[in-house]
Amino acid sequence: MSLADTGSSKSSVKTLAIRLEPDLHQQLSLIAQLRDSTITDEIREAIESHIALVKSNPDLAGKADTVLADIERDATARRDAIATLFGTTEPASPPPSTSARRGRKTTGETEVPDS
Numbered sequence: 001m002s003l004a005d006t007g008s009s010k011s012s013v014k015t016l017a018i019r020l021e022p023d024l025h026q027q028l029s030l031i032a033q034l035r036d037s038t039i040t041d042e043i044r045e046a047i048e049s050h051i052a053l054v055k056s057n058p059d060l061a062g063k064a065d066t067v068l069a070d071i072e073r074d075a076t077a078r079r080d081a082i083a084t085l086f087g088t089t090e091p092a093s094p095p096p097s098t099s100a101r102r103g104r105k106t107t108g109e110t111e112v113p114d115s
Helices: 022-034 039-055 058-085
Strands: 002-004 014-016
Touching (some): 022 039
Antiparallel strands (some): 002 014
16 A cells, blocks of 8 residues: 655655565564664665666566557547547647557667667
């Protein structure tokens, strides 16, 4: 479950409740103590590392392109429906092809072209 924190700080954060087995919690607590850190900081660092690893997965990037194309097709269909409903004569233009994704993958500072 995720809850939006409403505070007066400029940047908003989400509060996330997770359930851990006692053994895992104990290990995490010990790691935080040994690293002079907090459990929250350790969890945040682990999540950031996980996201960085997932971002580098080309299969997932391909799935994201597919989802993006689906979103674009749905948006086009909705625009066309609104145009038909309200009698405008300009249907939506077709979504861009997923091959327009060039230059998005990067490794360090060097761009890796799609194959």
